[in-house]
Amino acid sequence: MSVCGLRVIKPGPLTLLQDRGRFGYQHLGLSPGGAADEHAFLWANRLLGNASNAPALEITLGGLSLAVERSLQIALTGADLRASVNGRSLKPWRTHTLAAGDRLQFGYASDGVRGYLAVRGGFEVALCFGSVATVTREKMGGLDGVGSPLQAGDELACPEMGLVAERSVPSRFIPDYRQPLTLRLMASEHKGWFSAAALERLYRSEYRLSPRSDRMGARLEGEAVESLVGGIVSEPVPFGAVQVPPDGVPIVLLKDRQTIGGYPKLGTVHPLDAFALAQRQPGCPIRFAPVTVENCAEQYNEFQGFMDGVRVS
Amino acid sequence: MRPWVVETAGPDALMVRFGETITPKLVPLIRGASDQLRRELGERLYDLIPSYTTLMIVFDPRQLSVEEMAGRVSDVLQYLEATEESVGELIEIPVWYDLSVGPDLERVARYNRLSVEQVIEQHSAVEYHVFAIGFAPGFAYMGEAPQALATPRLDTPRPAVPVGSVALADRQTAVYPIETPGGWNLIGRTPVNMFDRERAALCPVSAGDRVRFAPISRAEYLAQGGRLPPASWQERGGAR
Numbered sequence: 001m002s003v004c005g006l007r008v009i010k011p012g013p014l015t016l017l018q019d020r021g022r023f024g025y026q027h028l029g030l031s032p033g034g035a036a037d038e039h040a041f042l043w044a045n046r047l048l049g050n051a052s053n054a055p056a057l058e059i060t061l062g063g064l065s066l067a068v069e070r071s072l073q074i075a076l077t078g079a080d081l082r083a084s085v086n087g088r089s090l091k092p093w094r095t096h097t098l099a100a101g102d103r104l105q106f107g108y109a110s111d112g113v114r115g116y117l118a119v120r121g122g123f124e125v126a127l128c129f130g131s132v133a134t135v136t137r138e139k140m141g142g143l144d145g146v147g148s149p150l151q152a153g154d155e156l157a158c159p160e161m162g163l164v165a166e167r168s169v170p171s172r173f174i175p176d177y178r179q180p181l182t183l184r185l186m187a188s189e190h191k192g193w194f195s196a197a198a199l200e201r202l203y204r205s206e207y208r209l210s211p212r213s214d215r216m217g218a219r220l221e222g223e224a225v226e227s228l229v230g231g232i233v234s235e236p237v238p239f240g241a242v243q244v245p246p247d248g249v250p251i252v253l254l255k256d257r258q259t260i261g262g263y264p265k266l267g268t269v270h271p272l273d274a275f276a277l278a279q280r281q282p283g284c285p286i287r288f289a290p291v292t293v294e295n296c297a298e299q300y301n302e303f304q305g306f307m308d309g310v311r312v313s
Numbered sequence: 314m315r316p317w318v319v320e321t322a323g324p325d326a327l328m329v330r331f332g333e334t335i336t337p338k339l340v341p342l343i344r345g346a347s348d349q350l351r352r353e354l355g356e357r358l359y360d361l362i363p364s365y366t367t368l369m370i371v372f373d374p375r376q377l378s379v380e381e382m383a384g385r386v387s388d389v390l391q392y393l394e395a396t397e398e399s400v401g402e403l404i405e406i407p408v409w410y411d412l413s414v415g416p417d418l419e420r421v422a423r424y425n426r427l428s429v430e431q432v433i434e435q436h437s438a439v440e441y442h443v444f445a446i447g448f449a450p451g452f453a454y455m456g457e458a459p460q461a462l463a464t465p466r467l468d469t470p471r472p473a474v475p476v477g478s479v480a481l482a483d484r485q486t487a488v489y490p491i492e493t494p495g496g497w498n499l500i501g502r503t504p505v506n507m508f509d510r511e512r513a514a515l516c517p518v519s520a521g522d523r524v525r526f527a528p529i530s531r532a533e534y535l536a537q538g539g540r541l542p543p544a545s546w547q548e549r550g551g552a553r
Contacts, residue, residue: 023360024360028450028519029452140450190330233335233365234365234447238369271324293324297379300324304375
């Protein structure tokens, strides 16, 4: 049985219901969407003993204010959004138990971009094509099924479940989003788009994250990388694809990317680095370094296995 | 020699590449590959995304590694050339070609030194292939329009193209499934819902299908549920 657990008083600039994304509809043009930083999203569910895909809130920059309608257990991960309950500050990367009548408020991010709020058992939301992932551009997912961000007055249903022992994420797993970021790149196997020299230049250059970045993609500022072709025949784009428009400055495609694109691609960024990129603030120094697909796959599988609670053989 | 190569696109994604240039010849090949892979590996795949010259496969790398999946894909596609051509379904899309809903009909006619009637006749005379669906949910890229109709995109995209608009850009044609900004030439409108959340199939067409546009009258358009644009939109030449 579910009842309203949290009521939205103030939604903040952009608060979205998210899960790991919408699969099986990309061939009809639906963006996969999903939590921009899956690392923090998955930790929030893991702390509460939830299914790894349980719906949670992605709070962009902060500003969210919630009324607690009945006692429940939450987990906060990702950017430190200066959360407080009745004026008492709450640390991120751990669980907290709230009581009916509490007021849960978020300030604004000091570092990082997106905070995640999960509840024990996960928010109960009707699925839209198999997922709650909110893709506002496509009018998909979210509380209303048509992609709206949270609004004042929205009521979030939570299942009634017993509490787990309070837990926190070991400090060695908590990232520092203020650090410069190196994106490990699996270089494209297509040889006709960039010269070896262009790829070398990419690895030597330091970029900065542009303020024009969003859930679709992270734009960079810095040295242009020359492509041997202006455009390509439009083709599907994987998560983390690094595309180069005619101005030569790379864009890393993230969760809300379009399903197909017509710019040449340098390769694909390690998914764990793409999650970390979604937490960097504009101006953050960004570099690229090569990685093999074998290395990347091994680490990514281990991460997913850990988050799903499955032992990796 | 095999007519395709398999590239790694990430730890959980493979790109099967069938060529480098747009040609209707690849459409049945990629549709055939897509159908075979769905049949043979369906439950192991998260997404199977066809485009003009490529087919991307997204999967759970914990079940099969990238190398293992590449091997499976190669096995499944081994006899692709030998299989009977998969040509998809033929779907008819009714279109009301009219200046009130196709504000660029005259532009296309002028650019190609044709009359508006000839533009309509030529656009509805040929069978199109659905190359890919993307850009927006249900937006199907179809081609190829007769060379005599090839018209570049508008210099300035419209801020909002109405739902159901039938459009032309170079030798490609499409129907806008949702209201969105767009720079293609608008030549008519269909009452058909190109992305219907209430229907199991969602889209009336899928990549690899064939499409024919059938001219209908204003009365037929209205009878089939088509909506008229507001007068202000028409007066401003389609709110360009």
